[in-house]
């Protein structure tokens with residue numbers, strides 16, 4: 489509090505505005521890394537975090553997109569007491585991850601929230617079995633998550649606090665004809681994230697698995713027959729809400745829970761007749 493002179497009378501005490509208290513998250517605990525942040529849900533998550541006054545580091549391969557995002561968000565973030573840092577990196581380069589992670593955590597002054605939003609799903613014909621393409625999906629969706637997720641898990645274990653979020657997919661609930669390796673990569677994510685959640689629960693660190701349905705991003709551009717499509721911004725809002733409520737697994741939007749639960753119950757001999 490500071491003392492100021494009032495033009496109309498005696499000196500009064502000016503009470504500084506209270507910093508925004510975001511769902512109980514203190515200002516000093518708003519430090520986040522988002523991997524896969526140059527477009528889609530990752531970029532929307534960075535936008536929301538910047539608006540909320542986070543110190544947020546946005547990572548992806550396309551430096552140009554990241555710089556554009558930073559330029560857009562800098563005034564918003566600064567006004568809210570936060571900042572946006574960007575780094576161009578290939579998340580599947582496991583060798584590059586430790587040094588960059590350490591540099592970012594030092595720069596942010598700590599870490600409270602880690603989000604892995606990087607993912608690829610190349611177009612695939614039903615008759616195609618392209619090993620190179622398939623292995624590149626595993627590199628980003630699985631190896632990248634492990635490379636970065638392990639670093640976040642280790643740090644959060646040491647400090648006994650933090651939240652780790654992985655964006656998986658409803659596609660991981662069953663093996664579909666259309667995208668065998670993409671589905672398998674998301675099933676890997678689900679199991680890896682569940683195992684981390686079980687381990688880290690011992691030190692009160694939360695791990696949240698997100699299973700989106702259809703979200704309007706570059707990944708779904710040109711796809712036919714999409715339904716219940718939501719914007720990346722709406723998905724980001726629901727993702728952060730689930731993470732803050734310490735939800736274990738959240739379908740986004742929530743109605744996909746019924747689809748996920750139903751398709752898991754369909755017997756294999758019936759499921760293979762469906763045109764997924």
Ligand SMILES: NC(=O)c1ccc[n+]([C@@H]2O[C@H](COP(=O)([O-])OP(=O)(O)OC[C@H]3O[C@@H](n4cnc5c(N)ncnc54)[C@H](OP(=O)(O)O)[C@@H]3O)[C@@H](O)[C@H]2O)c1
Pocket residue numbers: 523524525526527528529530531547548549550551553577578579580605606607608609628655656657658699700701702703704705706707708
């Ligand atoms: N859209 C949907 O309907 C939907 C549904 C279920 C699940 N998902 C999942 O949601 C996640 C986000 O996807 P999105 O829909 O937001 O699509 P998107 O706009 O294509 O975003 C994908 C992000 O991943 C980044 N990325 C890809 N490869 C990378 C790499 N090697 N290193 C670092 N970053 C990499 C991309 O950035 P760069 O290309 O710049 O590297 C981009 O920022 C993905 O895991 C996806 O599988 C999406």
